Amino acid sequence: MAEIELTSFEVSLQNLMIALEASDYDEAKQQIKDLHPGEIALLLEAIQPKDRSVLWPSIEISIQGEILKEVSEDVQSQLISEMTVDSLVKATEKLDTDDLADIVPNMPESAVHSLLLTLDFKHRERLNKILSYPEDSAGGLMNTDFITVRPDVSIRAVIRYLRLLKEMPIDTDQVFVVDRNFNYLGSLLITSLLTEEPERMVETLINNDFSKPVSADTDETEVALLFEQRNLISAPVIDENNQLVGRITIDDVVDVIRDQAEHSVMSMVGLDEDEDVFAPIIQSSKRRSVWLGVNLVTAFIAVYFIGLFEATLQQKIALAILMPVVASMGGIAGTQTLIIVTRGIATGRVTAANIKTLINKEVAVSGLNGIIWSIVIGLITYYWFADLLLSLIIALAIITNLVVAAFSGAFLPLLLSKLKIDPALAGGVILTTITDVIGFVAFLGLAALFI
Amino acid sequence: MAEIELTSFEVSLQNLMIALEASDYDEAKQQIKDLHPGEIALLLEAIQPKDRSVLWPSIEISIQGEILKEVSEDVQSQLISEMTVDSLVKATEKLDTDDLADIVPNMPESAVHSLLLTLDFKHRERLNKILSYPEDSAGGLMNTDFITVRPDVSIRAVIRYLRLLKEMPIDTDQVFVVDRNFNYLGSLLITSLLTEEPERMVETLINNDFSKPVSADTDETEVALLFEQRNLISAPVIDENNQLVGRITIDDVVDVIRDQAEHSVMSMVGLDEDEDVFAPIIQSSKRRSVWLGVNLVTAFIAVYFIGLFEATLQQKIALAILMPVVASMGGIAGTQTLIIVTRGIATGRVTAANIKTLINKEVAVSGLNGIIWSIVIGLITYYWFADLLLSLIIALAIITNLVVAAFSGAFLPLLLSKLKIDPALAGGVILTTITDVIGFVAFLGLAALFI
Numbered sequence: 001m002a003e004i005e006l007t008s009f010e011v012s013l014q015n016l017m018i019a020l021e022a023s024d025y026d027e028a029k030q031q032i033k034d035l036h037p038g039e040i041a042l043l044l045e046a047i048q049p050k051d052r053s054v055l056w057p058s059i060e061i062s063i064q065g066e067i068l069k070e071v072s073e074d075v076q077s078q079l080i081s082e083m084t085v086d087s088l089v090k091a092t093e094k095l096d097t098d099d100l101a102d103i104v105p106n107m108p109e110s111a112v113h114s115l116l117l118t119l120d121f122k123h124r125e126r127l128n129k130i131l132s133y134p135e136d137s138a139g140g141l142m143n144t145d146f147i148t149v150r151p152d153v154s155i156r157a158v159i160r161y162l163r164l165l166k167e168m169p170i171d172t173d174q175v176f177v178v179d180r181n182f183n184y185l186g187s188l189l190i191t192s193l194l195t196e197e198p199e200r201m202v203e204t205l206i207n208n209d210f211s212k213p214v215s216a217d218t219d220e221t222e223v224a225l226l227f228e229q230r231n232l233i234s235a236p237v238i239d240e241n242n243q244l245v246g247r248i249t250i251d252d253v254v255d256v257i258r259d260q261a262e263h264s265v266m267s268m269v270g271l272d273e274d275e276d277v278f279a280p281i282i283q284s285s286k287r288r289s290v291w292l293g294v295n296l297v298t299a300f301i302a303v304y305f306i307g308l309f310e311a312t313l314q315q316k317i318a319l320a321i322l323m324p325v326v327a328s329m330g331g332i333a334g335t336q337t338l339i340i341v342t343r344g345i346a347t348g349r350v351t352a353a354n355i356k357t358l359i360n361k362e363v364a365v366s367g368l369n370g371i372i373w374s375i376v377i378g379l380i381t382y383y384w385f386a387d388l389l390l391s392l393i394i395a396l397a398i399i400t401n402l403v404v405a406a407f408s409g410a411f412l413p414l415l416l417s418k419l420k421i422d423p424a425l426a427g428g429v430i431l432t433t434i435t436d437v438i439g440f441v442a443f444l445g446l447a448a449l450f451i
Numbered sequence: 452m453a454e455i456e457l458t459s460f461e462v463s464l465q466n467l468m469i470a471l472e473a474s475d476y477d478e479a480k481q482q483i484k485d486l487h488p489g490e491i492a493l494l495l496e497a498i499q500p501k502d503r504s505v506l507w508p509s510i511e512i513s514i515q516g517e518i519l520k521e522v523s524e525d526v527q528s529q530l531i532s533e534m535t536v537d538s539l540v541k542a543t544e545k546l547d548t549d550d551l552a553d554i555v556p557n558m559p560e561s562a563v564h565s566l567l568l569t570l571d572f573k574h575r576e577r578l579n580k581i582l583s584y585p586e587d588s589a590g591g592l593m594n595t596d597f598i599t600v601r602p603d604v605s606i607r608a609v610i611r612y613l614r615l616l617k618e619m620p621i622d623t624d625q626v627f628v629v630d631r632n633f634n635y636l637g638s639l640l641i642t643s644l645l646t647e648e649p650e651r652m653v654e655t656l657i658n659n660d661f662s663k664p665v666s667a668d669t670d671e672t673e674v675a676l677l678f679e680q681r682n683l684i685s686a687p688v689i690d691e692n693n694q695l696v697g698r699i700t701i702d703d704v705v706d707v708i709r710d711q712a713e714h715s716v717m718s719m720v721g722l723d724e725d726e727d728v729f730a731p732i733i734q735s736s737k738r739r740s741v742w743l744g745v746n747l748v749t750a751f752i753a754v755y756f757i758g759l760f761e762a763t764l765q766q767k768i769a770l771a772i773l774m775p776v777v778a779s780m781g782g783i784a785g786t787q788t789l790i791i792v793t794r795g796i797a798t799g800r801v802t803a804a805n806i807k808t809l810i811n812k813e814v815a816v817s818g819l820n821g822i823i824w825s826i827v828i829g830l831i832t833y834y835w836f837a838d839l840l841l842s843l844i845i846a847l848a849i850i851t852n853l854v855v856a857a858f859s860g861a862f863l864p865l866l867l868s869k870l871k872i873d874p875a876l877a878g879g880v881i882l883t884t885i886t887d888v889i890g891f892v893a894f895l896g897l898a899a900l901f902i
Contacts, residue, residue, distance in 0.1 A: 007673055010802050017804040038680030046800045048808060070680070159645060168642040171684060173624060190641055191619040194610060222458055228709070229489030229521075231702035233622060233684060250701050251682035257705060258679070261712025262794065268716070269787045277795050277809065284816045285823075288787050292780060292824055299779045300831065306772045307835075313768050320764050320771035321757045324887070327775070328750045329743060336720045336739050343713065344728050348458075349497045353465040357499060358728065365735045372736075373743055380751065384758075436775070 009039060013046055020051050029058040037063045041070035048278045049078055056082055064091040069099040074276035077106050085111045093118050096169075098143035098252065101130040129245060138223050139216035141256070142237045142246030145169035148178045151185055151203035155196055158188075171249040173233040177206055184213050184236055184244045213238040216245055220256050225348050227253045260346060264339075267425040270294065298429055302327070302436035309444035312451065318385045319447050322394055326443045329373065330401035330435035337362045337409030338431050342423045345413055352414065359410040366406030370399035389450060397443035405435045460490060464497055471502050480509040488514045492521035495530070499729045504533055515542040520550040525727035528557050536562040544569050547620075549594035549703065552581040580696060589674050590667035592707070593688045593697030596620035599629045602636055602654035606647055609639075622700040624684040628657055635664050635687055635695040664689040667696055671707050676799050678704045711797060715790075718876040721745065749880055753778070753887035760895035763902065769836050770898050773845055776828065777894045781852035781886035784820065788813045788860030789882050793874045796864055803865065810861040817857030821850035840901060848894035856886045 012035065019028035032040050032055065040059065044052050044067065056079055059067065064083075068076055068091065080088060080103075088111045092100060104112055104127070116124055126144035133139025146169060149158050158175070162168065174187040186206035196205060213236040214223060226232065227250060237246040262273040270291025276283075306313070306323070313320050341358065344350030350358060374395035382391040408431055413423035416430075463486065470479035483491050483506065491510065495503050495518065507530055510518065515534075519527055519542065531539060531554075539562045543551060555563055555578070567575055577595035584590025597620060600609050609626070613619065625638040637657035647656060664687040665674060677683065678701060688697040713724040721742025727734075757764070757774070764771050792809065795801030801809060825846035833842040859882055864874035867881075 007799075009673075009676070009799055010804070013802055014804040036681060038682075042680065042799060046795075046802075046805055162645045163648075165646060167646055170682070171624075172642055173622075173684070190645070191623055193645060194613045194641070195617055195619060197614075225460070228705060229493065230487060231489075231621070233624070233701070250684065250705075254679060254701075254705060254708060258708055258712060261709060261716075265712070265716040265719070265790060265794070269783060269790055271787060271790060275791065277791055277800055278812065281812060281815045281819065284812070285819045288784070288816065289820050289823060291787070292783055292820055295779060295783045296776070296824065296828065299776045302779075303772050303775055306775070310768055310772065313771050317761055317765050317771070320768070321754050321761065324754055324757070324775065324778070325747070325750045328746060328753075332720060332743055332746045333739070336722060336742070339716060339720055339722060340726065340728055343716070344497075348460055348493060349728055351461050351464055351497075353461070353468040354497055354729075361729065361732060361735070364732045365739065368732065368736045369740050369743055372740060373747065377747065 009042065012039065013043060016043055016047065020047060025054050028055060032059070037066035038070050041067045044079070045071055045075050045277065049276075049280055052078060053082055061087055061091050062094070065093075065095050065099075068092065068103055069095060072276065073106065073274035074279060076103065078276070080106055080108075080111075085114055089115045089118055096143050096145060097123060097126045097130060098141070098246075100127060101140065102135075104131065105135070133216055136220045137216065138214045138218040138220065138237050138248060139246070141220055141223060141252050142216070142248045143169075143252075144246050146236075146244075146247040147172060147175040148182075148244065149175050149188065149202055151177050151179070151201070151206070153202055154198065155193055155200050155202070155205070156198035158202065159193060159198070162193075169247075171234055171251065174207070176236050176244055176247070177202055178244050182243050184238050184242055187236060213242075213244075214248065215240070221260065221346070223248060224253050224256045224260065228257070264342060264346065264424045267422065268428045270425070294429055298433040298436070301433055302440060305437050305440050306444065309440075309448055312444055312448040316390070316447065316451055318387065318390060319444060322381065322390075323440055323443055325377065326394065326397045326401055327436045327439035329377075329398055330405040330439045331432050333366050333369065333402045334405030334409040334431045334435045335428065337366065337406045338413065338427050341410050342413045342427055345417060345423065350414075355410070355414050359407065362406040362410040363403055366402045367399070370402035373402075374398040390447075393446045393450060394443060397439065397446055400442045401435060401439045404438045405431070408434045460493065463490065464494060467494055467498065471498060476505050479506060483510070488517035489521050492518045496522055496526050496728065500529055500727075500731055503529060507533055512538055512542050513545070516544075516546050516550075519543065519554055520546060523727065524557065524725035525730060527554065529727070531557055531559075531562075536565055540566045540569055547594050547596060548574060548577045548581060549592065549697075551578060552591065553586075555582065556586070584667055587671045588667065589665045589669040589671065589688050589699060590697070592671055592674060592703050593667070593699045594620075594703075595697050597687075597695075597698040598623060598626040599633075599695065600626050600639065600653055602628050602630070602652070602657070604653055605649065606644055606651050606653070606656070607649035609653065610644060610649070613644075620698075622685055622702060625658070627687050627695055627698070628653055629695050633694050635689050635693055638687060664693075664695075665699065666691070672711065672797070674699060675704050675707045675711065679708070715793060715797065715875040718873065719879045721876070745880055749884040749887070752884055753891060756888050756891050757895065760891075760899055763895055763899040767841070767898065767902055769838065769841060770895060773832065773841075774891055774894055777845065777848045777852055778887045778890035780824065780828075780849055781856040781890045782883050784817050784853045785856030785860040785882045785886045786879065788817065788857045789864065789874075789878050792861050793864045793878055796868060796874065801865075806861070806865050810858065813857040813861040814854055817853045818850070821853035824853075825849040841898075844897045844901060845894060848890065848897055851893045852886060852890045855889045856882070859885045 016028055016031045019031055032043060068079060092103060092115060130140060172190060174189050176187050177185040179185060188202055188205055189207055192205055216237050216239050234247055234249045236244055237248055239245045259273050266273045341350055377398055378391040378395035381394050412427050412431060416423040416426055467479055467482045470482055483494060519530060543554060543566060581591060623641060625640050627638050628636040630636060639653055639656055640658055643656055667688050667690050685698055685700045687695055688699055690696045710724050717724045792801055828849055829842040829846035832845050863878050863882060867874040867877055
C-alpha cells in the first residue's frame with residue numbers, strides 16, 4: 001500500500017511524540033514553539049496528561065489564554081489546575097469576554113476574584129452580564145464586543161468613527177444601529193459601508209434580512225439552527241426590553257454545532273463530548289463504569305425474562321442457540337428508527353406536529369423488513385434444525401420484535417424530550433432493553449405455547 | 452407539566468401540518484409564502500414527499516434555487532425530479548457557482564446542458580473549474596466569487612474600486628492580494644480598509660495570520676479542522692501553481708462539520724446523513740434492509756459459535772440464560788472505546804503517532820472495569836443460581852471479553868482507516884461480532900472445560 005501523505009498537523013504530532021517518547025523535553029518544547037494557538041491546543045489534547053504538565057509552563061503566557069479557550073473542558077481543567085492564580089489571571093485577562101465567561105466556571109474562586117479585580121469596570125460589568133445567563137443560552141454564548149452607530153448619521157461619519165477606533169472586534173461583519181437608549185433598531189453590513197455612497201444616512205441602509213435580533217434567553221440549539229438556516233456570521237442579542245446586550249459570532253456557533261452532533265454519538269454509550277481522550281486511567285474507568293452498570297441492570301432485566309422460560313429452553317436447546325438473533329435484529333431496526341427520529345428532533349425537522357406521520361412510516365418500514373427477513377431467518381432455521389414449527393415461531397417473533405422496535409424507536413425520543421430526559425443519552429439503553437425483552441419473550445413465549 | 456413554549460419554526464410546522472392534514476392546500480401555500488428560503492427548506496424536509504409535490508410548484512421560481520441548495524440530497528433529488536428543464540434552469544442560474552456545483556450532479560443531463568448554455572463564458576469556466584475537483588476537496592467546496600487587489604495600490608484606491616463594484620460577494624471578510632499573474636500574495640481584512648489610514652499601501656497591510664492559503668486538493672475534513680482551529684470566516688484556495696482559484700466560506704464549512712459529525716452516528720446503523728426522514732416506505736425499507744442483512748450475517752456467525760456448545764448448554768441451562776450478559780457487557784465497553792477512538796481520528800487528535808499510548812490506556816481502563824464488574828456479576832450469579840463454579844466462570848469470561856473489546860475497539864478504527872474502509876460505517880458491526888463471539892466462546896468454552 002502506498003504511504004499516505006501526512007497533513008502538517010500529523011507531522012507536528014509525530015515529531016512531538018518522538019521527542020516525548022525519548023523524554024527529550026527541550027526538543028518537544030521546540031516543536032510546539034512557533035505553532036498557532038489552535039494547533040498547540042489540539043496537540044496538547046493528543047498527548048498524555050503528564051506530558052501536558054511538562055510542556056505547559058514553557059508556553060508563553062500571552063498565548064496560554066488563547067489555548068485555554070480552545071481545548072475541551074477536561075483538558076482545560078487540568079491545565080488550569082497547574083497554573084498559579086497569578087499566571088492564570090495574566091493569561092486570561094486579555095481574552096474576549098465571552099471566552100472568559102467559558103473559562104471562569106473552571107477557575108478556582110481565588111483566581112476569579114483576582115481576575116475580576118484586574119478588569120476595568122466596563123469589562124467586569126460585561127462579564128457579569130454574560131455569566132447571569134445560562135451557559136447554553138444566547139446570553140451565555142454572546143460576546144460584548146460590538147460596534148453601534150446611530151440611525152441619523154451618514155456613512156461618511158461612520159467611517160470616520162471607525163478610523164478613530166483603530167480596530168474592530170474580530171468577526172465584525174455588521175455594525176448595529178441603536179437609538180440613544182440602546183434600543184436595537186437594525187444592522188448595517190460592513191461591506192455596504194464600503195460600497196454605498198458616503199452621503200447616505202445609516203437609517204436608509206438598515207439591513208432587514210440579517211437584522212432579526214436573538215433574544216438573550218433563546219436556547220443555543222435554536223441559535224445554531226438560525227445561523228445554519230440563514231448562513232449568518234454574527235447576530236445581535238437583545239434582552240427582554242429590546243436593549244442590545246451582545247453579539248453572537250459564528251466561531252462560537254460552530255462549537256455548539258460540533259458539540260451537539262458529537263453529543264448524540266458520545267452519549268449513546270454514556271460518554272461526554274468534553275471527554276479527554278488521554279484522561280488518567282482511574283478517571284476514565286469511573287466515568288465508563290457508570291454506563292456499564294446501567295447496561296448490567298438492563299442486561300439482567302432481559303435475562304430475567306429468559307429465566308422465566310427455563311423449562312422450555314431445557315426442552316429444546318435450539319431456542320437458546322437462536323434467541324440472540326431475534327433480540328439483535330430488533331435492536332438494529334429499533335436503533336435505526338431511534339437515530340433518525342432523535343436527529344430529526346435535534347435539527348428541528350421532527351416535532352409533535354409531524355411525529356404521528358413519522359411513527360406510521362417507521363412502523364410500516366420495519367414491518368415490511370420484518371416480513372422479508374423473517375422469511376430468510378425461517379429458511380436458515382429450517383435448514384439448520386429441520387424443524388418447521390421452530391422456523392415459524394422464529395419468523396413470527398422477528399416480525400413482532402421489528403414492529404415493536406420501530407414503534408418504540410419513534411415514540412421514545414419525543415416522550416423523553418417531553419419528560420426533559422436527554423433522548424441521546426437514555427434512548428438507546430431503554431430501546432435495547434425493550435427489544436431484548438420483546439425478542440426473548442416473543443420467541444420463547446411462542447415456543448412455550450406451541451412446542 | 453407546563454406547556455413548553457414553541458419556537459417560531461415549530462409554530463410554522465404546526466400550522467402547515469394542520470393545513471396539510473385537512474388537505475387545505477391553499478392555506479398550506481399561504482403558510483409558507485413569506486418565510487425565509489432556509490425555513491421553507493426545513494419545512495419541506497419535515498413533510499411527506501406527496502405534500503412536497505403539491506407545495507413546490509407554488510413557490511416562486513426565484514427562491515426555489517435558494518431552497519434547493521439548502522435541502523438534503525435526497526429531498527433535493529425529489530424536488531428536481533418534479534421540475535421541467537426550463538424551470539430548473541431558471542431557478543438555479545442565479546446561484547453562486549459553488550452552490551450550483553453541488554446541485555449539478557443531481558440534475559438530469561439535459562438540464563445541465565441547457566444551464567451551461569445560459570451561463571456566460573466566465574461563469575461556465577468557473578463552474579467547470581469547481582466540478583474538476585473532487586466534491587469533498589477544498590476545490591469542490593470553494594466558490595469563485597471573491598475580490599482581488601494589487602499590492603501596490605493605496606487603501607483609498609481600493610475603497611474607490613469597491614464603491615464602483617456596488618456590492619461584494621456575501622461573507623466577504625477579506626480581499627485577496629494577487630500579482631498580475633494572479634499569484635496569491637496574501638490577504639487584507641475588510642475591517643482594516645475601514646480603520647487604517649487611506650494613504651497606506653496594500654502591501655504594508657497584508658495580514659499574515661489569515662493569509663495561509665488552502666491548496667485546492669486538500670481534503671474537506673482538513674479544511675474544516677483549519678477553520679475551527681483558526682476561527683476563520685473565509686480562506687483563499689490556490690492551485691498547484693500558487694494561483695488563486697477560489698474562496699471557501701464558513702457557511703459551507705459548517706455544513707461539512709455537521710455532515711461529518713452526523714455521519715458518525717448515522718452510519719453506525721448503516722444510515723446515510725443525506726437520508727430523507729420522510730422518504731417513501733419502499734425506499735427507506737430497501738436502504739435499511741441492507742444493514743439488517745449485514746447484521747443477520749454477524750448474528751448467525753455469533754450463534755454458530757453458541758451451537759458448538761450445544762451439549763454443554765444441554766447440561767446446564769443457566770449458561771443459556773446468562774450468556775447474553777457476557778456478550779452485552781463486552782459490546783458496551785468495546786463501543787465506548789470505538790467511539791472515542793473513531794472521533795479522535797476524525798478530529799485529528801488520534802493518529803498512528805499516538806495510537807499505541809491510547810491502546811494501552813484503553814485496555815487498562817477496560818481491564819479495571821472488567822475486574823470491578825466481574826465481581827458484581829459473579830455475586831449476582833451466585834445469589835441467583837447458588838453455583839460457585841458458574842460464578843467464577845462468568846467473572847472470568849467478563850474480564851476476558853472486556854479486555855479484548857477494548858483492544859479491538861481501539862485498534863479497529865485505525866486499521867479500517869488504513870484499509871480505506873470507513874470506520875464509522877464498519878467499526879460497530881465488526882466490533883460487536885467480535886465481542887459476541889468472544890463473549891459466547893469464553894463463557895461457554897470455560898464452562899465446557901470445567902463443568
